[in-house]
Amino acid sequence: MLPVLAIDLKYYFKNSHELIYIYGFYFLILLIFPMGMRGELHVLPELAPSLLMVALIASIGIGALGIFQRDAEQGLLEQYQQMPVGLGGIILGKWLAFAIATVLPIATLARPPSPSPANWRWTMIPRR
Numbered sequence: 001m002l003p004v005l006a007i008d009l010k011y012y013f014k015n016s017h018e019l020i021y022i023y024g025f026y027f028l029i030l031l032i033f034p035m036g037m038r039g040e041l042h043v044l045p046e047l048a049p050s051l052l053m054v055a056l057i058a059s060i061g062i063g064a065l066g067i068f069q070r071d072a073e074q075g076l077l078e079q080y081q082q083m084p085v086g087l088g089g090i091i092l093g094k095w096l097a098f099a100i101a102t103v104l105p106i107a108t109l110a111r112p113p114s115p116s117p118a119n120w121r122w123t124m125i126p127r128r
Helices: 002-014 017-035 041-064 069-074 076-082 087-110
Strands: none
Touching (some): 002 087, 017 087
């Protein structure tokens, strides 16, 4: 698993064009969605956390399509069969590299800011 993880992380950081497509798709969703709301912009703060997560899932789905495509084109899938790592370790290593390179940066940006304690609304259950 670790050799596959190292190979894929090196690839993602050397060839960042795949990452640019994924990040661009994410920000494109965030830019286009408010334009489609027309006069309903007062609802946007309530929808923002959901919009961030939907954009994250959509961009992950677009990026995940090419995880094994590059390896198939370069003939690395045959080399993976010769590695002392099982198929599960190869898949786990590739997904971890993908998650570190794409999901982790987007997820840290997508995290909605936590409200300050002054804005917390405490609901109390009335005592009988």
